[in-house]
Amino acid sequence: MKKTIHTLWNRSAKDYADLPAVRWLVKKDIKEISYKQADEVISGLRKGAYALGFEHRHIALVGTNSAEWIEAYMSVVTSTNTAVPLDSALPAHDLIDLIDRSDSEGVFLDPKFASLATEIKDKCKKVKKIWMLSDEAIEGTESLKDLIAAGEGADEPSAPEEDDISMIVFTSGTTGKSKGVMLTQSNLYTNIEAILYDMDPGLIFLSVLPVHHCFCLVMDWLNGFWMGAVLCINDSLMHMVRNMTIFNPDVMLMVPLMVETIYKRLRTLDPSIPPEVVSEKVFGKNLKYIFTGGAHLEPYYIEEFNKYGIDVYEGYGMSECSPVISSNKIGDSKPGSIGRPLPNVEIKFVDGEILVRSTSVMKGYYKMEKETEETLKDGWLHTGDKGYIDEDGFLFINGRVKNLIILSNGENISPEEIENRLALNDLIGEIVVTGEDNLLTARIFPDPDMTGGMSDEEIRNALQEILNDYNKQQPTYKQLSKLVVRKYPFLKNTTRKIIRAEVYRDEQGA
Amino acid sequence: MEQKFKEIASRYCKGDVGEITPEMAIREDLGLSSLDLMTFLGDLEDEFDIEFDFGADEQKLGNIRTVGDAIGLLNEYVG
Numbered sequence: 001m002k003k004t005i006h007t008l009w010n011r012s013a014k015d016y017a018d019l020p021a022v023r024w025l026v027k028k029d030i031k032e033i034s035y036k037q038a039d040e041v042i043s044g045l046r047k048g049a050y051a052l053g054f055e056h057r058h059i060a061l062v063g064t065n066s067a068e069w070i071e072a073y074m075s076v077v078t079s080t081n082t083a084v085p086l087d088s089a090l091p092a093h094d095l096i097d098l099i100d101r102s103d104s105e106g107v108f109l110d111p112k113f114a115s116l117a118t119e120i121k122d123k124c125k126k127v128k129k130i131w132m133l134s135d136e137a138i139e140g141t142e143s144l145k146d147l148i149a150a151g152e153g154a155d156e157p158s159a160p161e162e163d164d165i166s167m168i169v170f171t172s173g174t175t176g177k178s179k180g181v182m183l184t185q186s187n188l189y190t191n192i193e194a195i196l197y198d199m200d201p202g203l204i205f206l207s208v209l210p211v212h213h214c215f216c217l218v219m220d221w222l223n224g225f226w227m228g229a230v231l232c233i234n235d236s237l238m239h240m241v242r243n244m245t246i247f248n249p250d251v252m253l254m255v256p257l258m259v260e261t262i263y264k265r266l267r268t269l270d271p272s273i274p275p276e277v278v279s280e281k282v283f284g285k286n287l288k289y290i291f292t293g294g295a296h297l298e299p300y301y302i303e304e305f306n307k308y309g310i311d312v313y314e315g316y317g318m319s320e321c322s323p324v325i326s327s328n329k330i331g332d333s334k335p336g337s338i339g340r341p342l343p344n345v346e347i348k349f350v351d352g353e354i355l356v357r358s359t360s361v362m363k364g365y366y367k368m369e370k371e372t373e374e375t376l377k378d379g380w381l382h383t384g385d386k387g388y389i390d391e392d393g394f395l396f397i398n399g400r401v402k403n404l405i406i407l408s409n410g411e412n413i414s415p416e417e418i419e420n421r422l423a424l425n426d427l428i429g430e431i432v433v434t435g436e437d438n439l440l441t442a443r444i445f446p447d448p449d450m451t452g453g454m455s456d457e458e459i460r461n462a463l464q465e466i467l468n469d470y471n472k473q474q475p476t477y478k479q480l481s482k483l484v485v486r487k488y489p490f491l492k493n494t495t496r497k498i499i500r501a502e503v504y505r506d507e508q509g510a
Numbered sequence: 511m512e513q514k515f516k517e518i519a520s521r522y523c524k525g526d527v528g529e530i531t532p533e534m535a536i537r538e539d540l541g542l543s544s545l546d547l548m549t550f551l552g553d554l555e556d557e558f559d560i561e562f563d564f565g566a567d568e569q570k571l572g573n574i575r576t577v578g579d580a581i582g583l584l585n586e587y588v589g
Contacts, residue, residue: 237548238551239552265522409545
């Protein structure tokens with residue numbers, strides 16, 4: 001048996017054929033498809049792509065979570081093709097750049113982003129086909145129906161090998177260019193295999209994370225499909241809490257920010273209401289397990305949620321490791337830790353940095369040999385996180401080697417990426433981006449040559465204008481919410497690099 | 511309506527409903543995270559039985575900074 005997503009899906013489609021696979025809302029009605037029905041669509045799309053010559057090709061997906069998005073994604077990862085799931089909240093020029101840089105030849109496009117179709121056609125010369133994630137196409141595109149029709153009567157394409165690249169996920173890069181993490185079929189399969197927990201089919205998951213994220217794709221969707229779970233789609237973060245009482249999930253994956261928002265809800269309810277009543281009102285009737293990752297969760301929340309009968313398990317990972325490295329598990333957890341390393345993971349520490357060797361470690365960054373060599377040395381993945389293992393074998397994180405800012409929504413922000421972009425502005429002499437309370441702050445020393453004769457207020461206003469222009473083009477999590485204008489340059493080391501650790505310390509009076 | 515609005519807002523912030531003023535910044539002063547703000551807008555939809563148009567009003571929704579901004583937008587929908 002090959003350890004591929006093709007194997008995983010075919011097994012589930014057969015074993016759980018009549019069980020519901022996906023549920024979603026259309027207005028206020030719940031729609032549902034079974035594993036068998038989903039398999040028919042997935043197989044149809046896969047055959048269609050193959051009939052059109054898509055074999056070992058890259059296919060990008062632009063959209064938010066929907067049944068169509070998932071079916072399209074599954075049709076790619078169960079074939080020899082490579083899925084490139086993209087963050088639809090990115091500005092159009094970034095999406096175009098990523099479609100181009102990933103050498104995508106096909107694009108699945110959510111109708112919400114239909115306006116991108118013309119630009120993709122014009123600027124991404126390798127793209128041969130754009131399929132709308134809908135039964136209706138617009139000019140220059142085709143519909144899902146068209147794609148299925150293209151493969152009508154055709155044979156199934158050959159199955160992928162374990163070492164085929166199943167997907168490329170983009171992650172923050174320090175040089176201003178995001179890096180495409182190449183994950184093989186067996187990288188994904190063995191990550192799920194290592195984390196499985198013993199539950200009957202029919203378990204209900206509510207998927208609330210952005211669907212292009214590795215954590216969401218692998219641990220909600222692929223893991224859920226493996227277990228024969230019912231995957232419910234949260235149509236909008238606006239209605240996450242309401243949807244919990246509609247779908248009544250047993251399990252949810254979250255980032256800490258979501259746990260914090262739900263906690264605020266709990267806190268403001270009348271304390272005289274019994275916990276079981278509160279729990280049903282906020283979490284729905286069945287929620288038992290919340291798995292978090294992407295950023296550190298304060299153990300305080302674990303205790304608080306326990307009072308309502310809900311267990312919260314924190315884990316740790318990164319896209320480069322498909323993504324889970326360690327996780328607290330049902331019946332084996334220690335709050336504050338990020339759990340034990342998974343059975344397929346070896347850990348060692350070099351100068352405090354966590355190094356990982358695993359069957360789930362990526363093949364490398366797509367067309368970025370230098371960055372790959374810096375991160376993967378002798379088979380060991382350099383995580384950039386500092387940590388230790390305690391006497392009971394639980395892993396803890398206590399710092400970062402690199403400068404990534406991790407927000408509690410799990411988004412990793414590379415400060416250098418933003419700094420490099422803004423530094424192009426003449427008015428900005430030096431800039432450091434920092435993160436506090438989940439907000440990004442730009443700390444700027446204005447270029448004295450450019451600010452002659454300007455008052456402090458004029459300088460501040462001019463800098464704020466620059467930030468406003470930048471913010472307009474960015475998704476919320478990348479926006480700069482605060483501005484600190486410095487009177488003096490930043491402290492630097494002997495190689496004239498700004499000493500980040502000193503940014504706050506020398507700010508007084510700066 | 512303002513009172514109901516403030517009651518819903520208070521689900522996400524510490525302190526007294528009476529202390530919320532239109533000038534207050536939703537994120538910096540009331541301490542709502544980006545997700546709090548999203549779910550708060552979702553609550554407004556449910557409680558006032560409206561549906562924000564993220565296509566046409568994307569800019570307006572994205573530009574909500576203060577309590578006054580949010581009340582203003584809500585007035586357009588409820589009014």
